[in-house]
Amino acid sequence: MTVRRRPGRRPGSADTRGEILAAARNVFAEKGFDKATVRGIAREAKVDPALVHHYFDTKERMFVEAMQLPVDPDLVLPTVLDGPREEVGERLARLILRLLAEPEARQPVLALIRSAMTNEQAVTMVREFMTHALLYRIADGLGVSHLRMELTFAQLFGVIMGRHVLRLEPLASADEEELVALLAPTIQRYLTP
Amino acid sequence: MTVRRRPGRRPGSADTRGEILAAARNVFAEKGFDKATVRGIAREAKVDPALVHHYFDTKERMFVEAMQLPVDPDLVLPTVLDGPREEVGERLARLILRLLAEPEARQPVLALIRSAMTNEQAVTMVREFMTHALLYRIADGLGVSHLRMELTFAQLFGVIMGRHVLRLEPLASADEEELVALLAPTIQRYLTP
Known part of the structure; x- marks a missing residue:
């Protein structure tokens, strides 16, 4: 994006x-x-x-x-919070998979994760942005606990890492909509108070 | 371990x-x-x-x-494959959270992930070990698809990263059993064909 x-x-x-x-x-x-x-x-x-x-x-x-991030809170928040509540899992899974599908969009995110893996100041910066600009705002908007939102983040973060960094097969080549179908119920459950 | x-x-x-x-x-x-x-x-x-x-x-x-890994297939496989099938999600979530709870156990895992983030040869090594020594064997033992096993891995990997590298709160301080209770249904669903 x-x-x-x-x-x-x-x-x-x-x-x-x-x-x-x-x-x-x-x-x-x-x-x-x-x-x-x-x-x-x-x-x-x-x-x-x-x-x-x-x-x-x-x-x-x-x-x-x-940071040239493809994940812009001004885009992610309305996409997740607006629309039918019973489809929030599907919407969020599809949005994240799609935003990170392009190598040029992914590269700055991976660069940031790399620095967070090795640099304490980068960890702080990433953590504060992730929680305060994204995760807590989505959680509060949906009325679910911050912990449930962080498990949602963990699932999607792990998928992005497994798909695009470790390139585990068949995950790396899996069809986006097949992944959405498998991930949506997980996220839907976490985001249902 | x-x-x-x-x-x-x-x-x-x-x-x-x-x-x-x-x-x-x-x-x-x-x-x-x-x-x-x-x-x-x-x-x-x-x-x-x-x-x-x-x-x-x-x-x-x-x-x-x-690699001084705490996750030994000789331990993980029987723990996951033996015991009641309807509790496999709970068993696997608890095992991974517990194995990586100790900093000394975690350190070699994080070192390996760090090198996989920056080094193409390390990625190959980690990917081949993860899939062939662990994920595919568990999936085949349970009779579920490799993709479902990799989504399970993605969930647990994301939790470990969020808890111990990014240290997102409240995830980082969450009680192990509270996390097991939230994660078990996710993993149980993935590992039910």
């Missing part, structure tokens, strides 16, 4: 935007997701905080763009 | 045993699990193949000991 520019926004200098994102990467890596602030990122980029706000609505969006 | 020496075996020189394991690590890393042979490991260790067989019954056991 590529980053979409919001309508009605002046595109501005590509350089300034890129410099803010480079600064954001440094600040997130150093402070983690929770402690990073727009003000701190502006200081690192040597620009006015208003300019950071001009380019990025939220810290979540800045993180997603700085 | 520590490595247990089989009863009735001459312990032999600690050096020879250690040299065979060091040679095994090299050969597994170079050739992968499938193509590594006892003969090749003996050649690398500069000992007679009969001596390798004296210390290690099977290639699986050599791999487990060389």
Whole structure:
């Protein structure tokens, strides 16, 4: 999923935007997701905080763009929370499998996981973003426990790792819809309070 | 889980045993699990193949000991395959959570996953061992598809990563039996043909 520019926004200098994102990467890596602030990122980029706000609505969006993640909370949350509650398992399984199907979309996610495997600051950053920007918000929106949401994450994370990193067969070559059919009841059960 | 020496075996020189394991690590890393042979490991260790067989019954056991893995197929297979079929999900969830609860047991597993994340030869080795020594044998013993077994693996792998690497809360601090209760129905469903 590529980053979409919001309508009605002046595109501005590509350089300034890129410099803010480079600064954001440094600040997130150093402070983690929770402690990073727009003000701190502006200081690192040597620009006015208003300019950071001009380019990025939220810290979540800045993180997603700085890390080039295909999993954007602004997309994932409505997809999961809207629509029939009895199909939430199916919707979430299909969304994640599809978002990570493209190698270019997957590469930044795997890069982030790699750094989290070896670097304590990267772990903090990934954990804080995953929980506060995604998992807890989905769980609270659905009214299920954070633990149930993390077991859902664990299932999907394991599938992505088994399919695209370890490349276990037949998982790696399995049809997306066959996987959705097997995974949906698992996720549906976790996400039913 | 520590490595247990089989009863009735001459312990032999600690050096020879250690040299065979060091040679095994090299050969597994170079050739992968499938193509590594006892003969090749003996050649690398500069000992007679009969001596390798004296210390290690099977290639699986050599791999487990060389990599210091807590997950030994000789232990996992009977635990999963024996006992009531309607409790297989609970048994497997409890076994994996318990085996990886100790930091000393976990460390070699995480080291192997780290190298699989960054090194193509390590991926091959891990994939071949996981599938041929563990997953396919459990699946065939239970009469379920390899895909269903790999989704089981994905769920448990994700839980271990979320709990012990990313340390997502509340997953990281969750009670083992609470997790078993939540995970057992998922695994039971996958492992019911």
